[in-house]
Every structure is written in C-alpha cells, then in structure tokens.
Amino acid sequence: MFTVLVTLDVLPERLDEFLSGIQQNARACLRHEAGCLRFDVHRSAEDPHRFHLYEIYRDRAAFEIEHRSAPHYAAWRDVAARCVRPGAHVNAFAIPAFPEDLPEIPRPSRLRRRQVVAPCTDRARTSRHTPPTGWRSCQSRSW
Incomplete structure (x- = not known):
C-alpha cells in the first residue's frame, strides 16, 4: 500500500x-x-x-x-x-x-450491482424488499 x-x-x-x-x-x-x-x-x-x-x-x-x-x-x-x-x-x-493491522480497502466498483447499503444501519443487503436489521428504527423511510 x-x-x-x-x-x-x-x-x-x-x-x-x-x-x-x-x-x-x-x-x-x-x-x-x-x-x-x-x-x-x-x-x-x-x-x-x-x-x-x-x-x-x-x-x-x-x-x-x-x-x-x-x-x-x-x-x-x-x-x-x-x-x-x-x-x-x-x-x-x-x-x-x-501493514498487518490494516483492513482490506475494497474498491467502489467491486460492490455487486444489486447490493445496497441500508441507510439506517450501514449494513449491506442484497434485496430492495428485505428490510435491514434494525429496520423498525427507520420505519418512516420508504424502501
């Protein structure tokens, strides 16, 4: 690096x-x-x-x-x-x-096309229709 x-x-x-x-x-x-x-x-x-x-x-x-x-x-x-x-x-x-303590840095282009980040949890999910973990805390947002 x-x-x-x-x-x-x-x-x-x-x-x-x-x-x-x-x-x-x-x-x-x-x-x-x-x-x-x-x-x-x-x-x-x-x-x-x-x-x-x-x-x-x-x-x-x-x-x-x-x-x-x-x-x-x-x-x-x-x-x-x-x-x-x-x-x-x-x-x-x-x-x-x-260097042994560094996490791997993913390139932005390496994310799968359908993978999105859930706005309330910053956790990746692969389906637009599957609510992320902790979805109740952000029910006001439309998915």
Whole structure:
C-alpha cells in the first residue's frame, strides 16, 4: 500500500475551475485505475482555499506508473497549473507503519450491482424488499 498526501492552496479566482477539475480527476482515478484504492478530497476547515488530497494506491508502481500515465492525470496537471497558487503545493508519500493491522480497502466498483447499503444501519443487503436489521428504527423511510 502506498499513500499520497497532498496539500495545496487554490487561487480564489480559479476556485470553481479547480473544484470541477479535481472532482473529475478523483472520479476518473477510482473508475479507471485498478491500483487506486481511495481518493479523497478535503477542504480545510480554517482556509476555504486550502485543500488536502488523500490518495491510497495498491503499491508505489500503481501511483508512479499507472496513475501518472493516465490521460485524466494529464488533464488534472493542466488544471492544477492554472489554479494552484505557485509554491503552495506540497506532496508527502507514506507507507503503513503496521501493514498487518490494516483492513482490506475494497474498491467502489467491486460492490455487486444489486447490493445496497441500508441507510439506517450501514449494513449491506442484497434485496430492495428485505428490510435491514434494525429496520423498525427507520420505519418512516420508504424502501
């Protein structure tokens, strides 16, 4: 497992372009890169123009080869060049200190098509007509 932590400051006048670009990139990474296990985009609670990206890849090669050669990454680099304040982009790379303690990270695309998550319990169920465990606590919701 290989983790990429990115902090960057966005030019205020380019914020909308940045948000669109990073959303497209994050979604494309998860959809088209088998080695991308997670791609989270966070906005700073203190500075509305500072963002933190949290990316997890199967291994370093999945990041350096598969990710960096993807067409959506090239498009993202163009957006970042226009939108990120120069000198305000910091990358950090990490590996798990205790890999044996980490749970497996499922890729979103690996969920079965008919599997849904019950909104009241966060437990997976496979049929829309079978109420989840604890369904009485959320009877007001229509299934």
